Amino acid sequence: MLRTALYNLIMKHRASNTSLKGAGSLNIKYIYNNIYPIIKLLSLACATMLLFAIAEMPAVYYYFLRLSVTVCIAVIIVIEIKKIHALWLILFVATGLVFNPVIPVHFYKTSLWLPIYIVSATLFAGYAYKIRRIKNTPPNASLNGV
Numbered sequence: 001m002l003r004t005a006l007y008n009l010i011m012k013h014r015a016s017n018t019s020l021k022g023a024g025s026l027n028i029k030y031i032y033n034n035i036y037p038i039i040k041l042l043s044l045a046c047a048t049m050l051l052f053a054i055a056e057m058p059a060v061y062y063y064f065l066r067l068s069v070t071v072c073i074a075v076i077i078v079i080e081i082k083k084i085h086a087l088w089l090i091l092f093v094a095t096g097l098v099f100n101p102v103i104p105v106h107f108y109k110t111s112l113w114l115p116i117y118i119v120s121a122t123l124f125a126g127y128a129y130k131i132r133r134i135k136n137t138p139p140n141a142s143l144n145g146v
Contacts, residue, residue, distance in 0.1 A: 047124035066101040
């Protein structure tokens with residue numbers, strides 16, 4: 001679904017030929033402005049799942065939580081790696097290391113996971129609040145200030 005949406009946005013952008021730097025190049029601002037609601041939704045979904053993890057759930061839920069949080073973190077890292085401000089990148093890389101499903105971190109006491117779930121949910125909710133459209137910038141501007 002996301003792949004199809006991105007493909008349609010790219011094709012629409014190429015067809016309209018607006019704000020292109022050269023033939024066949026893409027305007028990052030245009031793509032970012034059109035996928036930011038999807039990223040915001042992913043971030044809020046992860047925050048919600050992390051808050052549900054505070055209650056006692058089956059083991060399958062926690063594996064799915066690790067997988068989905070890691071995928072969402074990977075998407076956010078791809079966006080944040082192009083920016084100068086590295087705070088979000090550092091926070092999400094650290095969170096990704098904790099929720100990594102390939103080499104999992106095991107805290108056998110539930111009381112150790114509770115603050116991690118709360119802090120991680122706050123991180124995702126804060127990122128969802130922070131992300132926004134880029135307005136009134138020139139077509140060739142970078143995303144460094146976002």
